Amino acid sequence: MADDAALAARLAARDAGALREMIARHAGALNRIAYRMVGDAHEAEDIVQEACLRLWDHAPRLAQRHPAGTPAGGALRLSGWLKRVVTNLAIDRLRAARRLSGDDVPERADDAPLADSLIAAAQRDAGTRALVLALPERQRAAIVLTYYEELPNAEAAEAMDMNIKAFESLLHRARASLRLAFTAQGEQP
């Protein structure tokens, strides 16, 4: 997006309108990634908010390194930057939750706030969510970014700070795990 550098410059100038514009433009996609990663709406919203605030903090540096109207500015992709932050935050929270609970993350979903809505959703798509949320966090991120967000492998690899070959290997394993789990539910992939 060509005007990302200009938006970064406005954020660096502490323009609240720019922050609102950035949220309107990117928050929906970020929420989808976060929610499908952690399976918890409230926690997903926290992750998106933290990512937005980190962009607010880093805007001066981004604007300095990617001045508007320059080739470096044209190369700035705020969506990619935000998706990387959200993916990493989600993975960090999943790992922290696993360390604290000693249990699988999906089991904790019902204890979270907004449990009523989650239960209702769970009754509707419990099988599907279980499929995705049962994946190891990095495999889950690979599926979320490529299948749900339809990112090209290169962009998804960048969002996960991986080289393309390693990411493709991870994605291959993620799809295989998903099919195995789907088959285990008695379905035919």
Added chain:
Amino acid sequence: MSRAGHDDGAPITPGSPLARALDDFAVPDLTAGFAEKVLAAAEVRPAPLPELRRSGAGRATGWRLGRRIAIGVVGFSALATAAAATGLLERVGLPVPSAGKVWASITGTPPASVPAPASAPLVAAPADPAPATLAPVRIDGPIDTPEELGEAFRRIDEVRQGRSELRRQQIEARITREKERRAAAGLPLPTPEEEARIRQRLEAARLRREGELAERIEARREELRARIESGEALTREDIVRPLREDQRALQQQGRLERMRQMSPEQRREALRQLPPEQRRALREAWQERRAQRLGEQAPAPLPQADTAPAPEAEPPR
């Protein structure tokens, strides 16, 4: 993970049962007022910490890079020196050359041998860490074979060669200093032809001195060889004493040369400062040389330390 000809890692085909199941994973919307909440949090968020002071995307440049390199080099040198000094390198099998070996590798002369064990004959390597060719010759134990005597002579010659080279360097340095002093004082410098003549005279004097000394040494060596052949065992003193006498002769000759360069007043004062036996030896040496020069004429009296010299009594210039 492959089932009967299927690639389980293949992309998920749209419309397949798996894809339909995945598509059921709905995502709730963000709560209303999410943007306002973020804006409010941004308002009260503390300012981020300043970026680490790194220029050039983390790469050190200019003085910073130079300082790091200098610190690294000094640190490595200190560690290497400490390791060599404590013998750590030798314990882990890394050879550490001695100063003598390094000097020998530079000058191309064979290094001084390792100090001989107790049963080894006679001539031990100098323990002095100074350059091998300049170290004093140490002779321990009797010398009773021509081979041992030859080895002793060889080592003595090495030392002589080193001292001769050192003297030559000192003369060069003195010439350079004198030229610099004259240039700084605005005095005329010798032309290249004059300088060449001076150097030629100096070289001739050096060769003459060394030739005389070599003759005396060779005569003594013949005497020593004869003593060995007659079955006599030589001690360290038998060999070193003549060297010391030669050394004294050289020192005396140097003193005479210096005195020749002095004014009469300076010469008188210098004589007064010498111990009586040296003054006497110097006088005799001067008289001897003068007699040689004058063709066996009667020697003129050497200026006495406490009397002004007569004009004809000055050493020839």
